[in-house]
Amino acid sequence: MFADLLKRLTAPAPEPLPYDDARLALTALLVRIARSDGDYAQIEADRIDQLIAHRYALGQTETKALRTEAEILESEAPDTVRFTRAIKDAVPYDDRVGVVEALWAIVLADGERDEEEDALLRMVSPMLGVNDRDSNLARKRVEDALS
Template identity: 30%
Template sequence: MLHQLRKLFEQIGAGESVEVRPEKDVRMISAALMAEIATADQKVDERERSALVRLLRDHYQLDETTAEDMVERALSERDEATSLYEFTQTVNDNFSERDKYLLVKQMWMVAFADGEIDAFEEHLIRRVAELIYLPHGLFTRARAEARDESQLGAD
């Protein structure tokens, strides 16, 4: 997936004529980053997959089928990923601080979906937050809110 995104941005940088729908690109970047969290512990729990679909559906106001397709694509293409930097650079170029906060919160929500935070999941979320320059206070707030919301959903 990173390879495809890199190719798209190379085309744009070279001034080539490409049809770009930034909203779609941003949604796929969000899906890809959340898919990285879902697979950080080398397994995709059904609760994490369901959280991915729900978060994309609700945040981007997608229908269920579109959200499921995006998740499937993000999960199946993650092996093509070469670097977080490519995703996070696009996030930095296109997301406001609020959008960055919401993305990190959503990543935490995926991580909390299976009831446990794996060390790899935490490390990856922390790394993304650093690369998108999310202030530490917002990072910890996103984690706390995601934890609280996941506990409410479990009740």
């Protein structure tokens, strides 16, 4: 299952992903940012669950299953540059801006703006085709919601 999705994502000219595959790929990107500092904390996993449950209107069982699949996909996915660019080519812009906002929520979940997570997010946003202005606005929305 994951091999086929990764093959489609990394094709020279990827087709737009079906809804379920896009949802899985975007959740895997949330997992990647959470794991980037070497400490995949429970608060980050819980925040991913909250974000995907809300974003995709999932129940608790579906949420846990999606995150578990995303954790596996993330571990098998290619380097962040190829993975992120593939998502950019396969997912509409508005969804990518929403993902950047969700990524900021993961980075800020533990109350610390870790350098590794911050650096990865600043690299990932442009690769997703999200400009600095929209990324900064997304970060501000998250910070305001957490205050």
